[in-house]
Amino acid sequence: MNDKCNIEGCNRDCFQDSNQCVLHCDKHDYSTDYYNISILRNFYDELIDYIIESILEFRRIQVDNKELLREYLRSGEASEEIRDLFKDEVIVFNLIFFPCRDARDKFDYLRVLTQLKGIHFNYCSFSATSLNIQDVQVFYQDCNFKQYWMIQNTSLLENVNNVIYQSCIFNNEVSISAWDGDNTLGIALFTDCIFHQKLSFENMIFENKIFINSNDSEIEIGALRITKCVLQDDFILNNLNARSILIKNTEFKSKFEMKDSHIAMMFEAKNTNFEGMFDVQDSKFGGFECFKCVFSNVASFEHCNFSVGRDCIDCMAIFKYTTFLSFTSFRNSRFHLGLDLENANLKEVPNFLNIQLLSDNTNRETLRIIKNSFDKIGNHIDANDFFVKEMKKYKQELSRQGGNWQERIILWFNEKASNFGQSYIKPIVWMLLMAIFYSGLIYAQENDYLYRMYPPFNNVFSWLSQSINNIAKNIIPFKSFAKEGMEFLSLIFYIMFASLTWQTIVAFKRHTKR
Structure with a gap:
């Protein structure tokens, strides 16, 4: 006699070389199982017996002719008494491995399942790809689906979460x-x-x-x-x-x-x-x-x-x-x-x-949207951070597209001078460096260093210096600030100092604005 199935509570004989019965042993794809010494036929027959045993055990009644019950599960034809026997029962399938099926087979177990009122699949496995039993109340709990699975319309067997x-x-x-x-x-x-x-x-x-x-x-x-x-x-x-x-x-x-x-x-x-x-x-x-x-x-x-x-x-x-x-x-x-x-x-x-x-x-438009969102709620500090990012992105766009050179120069200067108004340290440092440089130029002018560099060009240097200085002298608002003999250079440095001073003021305002 074959050994018994190793699933607890199952007394069926093991199937072939498996240590489990035909209900519980592993299944494979349809073509493999179809040619495996009638595993599908045996599964069909044993499943019917499993259902009958479950019903009789639950009802605690005796039935003289179990063949009538088997016939009902196979064909759906039976007396009213037998129909009533299945009418209110929910079958619990424990640890059963349901194989692939084909509706053309006489041993298609789907026809058996459709005769039941409700099914609770508990720790079951499936190599089948679907079960079309929409008139049967169903609940799958802790099941394992080995292959592709198509969910079919079905009725719900009530459970704690009321899910399928x-x-x-x-x-x-x-x-x-x-x-x-x-x-x-x-x-x-x-x-x-x-x-x-x-x-x-x-x-x-x-x-x-x-x-x-x-x-x-x-x-x-x-x-x-x-x-x-x-x-x-x-x-x-x-x-x-x-x-x-x-x-x-x-x-x-x-x-x-x-x-x-x-x-x-x-x-x-x-x-x-x-x-x-x-x-x-x-x-x-x-x-x-x-x-x-x-x-x-x-x-x-x-x-x-x-x-x-x-x-x-x-x-x-x-x-x-x-x-x-x-x-x-x-x-x-x-x-x-x-x-x-x-x-x-x-x-x-x-x-x-x-x-x-x-x-x-x-992109720049996204940065503008973020900047404006902070401005609208009064968060000007974060808005200023994204203003800087927006301007840097705009500078990149102009460089890629070969945009207006004046705008590119202005954006370049703003970035280098104060990081688009975010740093007041940078313009102050620039002013200190330029003050040192300007002082050095004044010292060199007062000691005639330029004329000592290459005396043969002194006449040219003198003419050029007088020409550009005369132009600078004619800018009336600036005249009182000009260093004599260095009017043009004084103009350049005056513009730079004024720009850096404005950059410093703007940066202070952005960091202290309410």
Whole structure:
């Protein structure tokens, strides 16, 4: 006699060389199992016996002819008495491994499952890719899905969280889309599940929450795709660890919350409306792009890190043709590759307090928006910091485009003299250095050092000096300040000292303005 199955409470014989019975042993893809010495047929027969044993054990009654029960599960045909036997029962499948199936097989176990009122899959495994049992109440708890899994429309077997899948592991892709023209789902789907690969929702209307996760649980999703969907209840997916997220042509009618999450690659939202509050506080993004999106309510990007671990400019935080109809906050966020709000529409002044732009990729229009936001709330100190960044970006633009040379000279002088009005130390230092240099020129003039350098040119030096000094003498307001014999040089230094004095005054005002 074969050894018994090693699953606790199971007294069935082991199947072939396995140490488990045909219900509990490992299964593979359909073609492998189909040619494996009738494993599918044996599974079908043993599953029927398992159901009958569960019902009879629970009902604590005796049935003389179990074959009648088997026939009902195979065909759905039986007496009213036998139908009543199955009518109010929920079958719990423990640790059973459900193989791939084909509706053309006579031993397709799906026909058996459809005869039941409710099913609780407890610690079960599936190599099957779907179970279309929409008239049966279902609950999957701690199950393991080995292959691609397509979520089918079904009824909910009541449980603590009232979800279909609780603490399940999906090893391959998972998808849900419209079923034969019906695209409305009114029940919650997941609690604390793990998705090692892609999770896709397409062309669906969700009337209930998709995720109801524990507050402290970390959720893993390889890639999340939401396309052409309408979510009428809150979408809450905190503590998420995912490679990428793509949301396209979708409407979020209620709150969108994805706090304390890490999206390693890209978060993309395209042609999507967020009508409720949008909150991704304390999250990290490898790349971030919103394209033609509308945020109708408060949008919170506080304490976020954008472009983490990325060096491609396409991964910078971009809000292109995006409209913010309410308050938006980027407070305490870090943008490792810069921020682009050039083509965003902002109805209210955003909050940029303590943000960090850790690269030079941010365009001038975005810097102007940030500067103006600080000015409008009276935070002139931070506004001045971003004014400097704006001017430096403007200087770069003029250099690349070959802009007006006068503006380029003025911007160059402002940057070197006082860092665009941010430093009062620099102009003071420049004035001290120029005073020393000017004193040296006066000393050299008084001791005729210039004429001693190369005497044959003395006549030329004398004529040139007299010509330019005579021009300077005719500038009447300046005449009283000119050093005799050095009128032209005095004019140059006077202009420089006046400019540096103004730069010093401006810098002091910017640091002390209320």
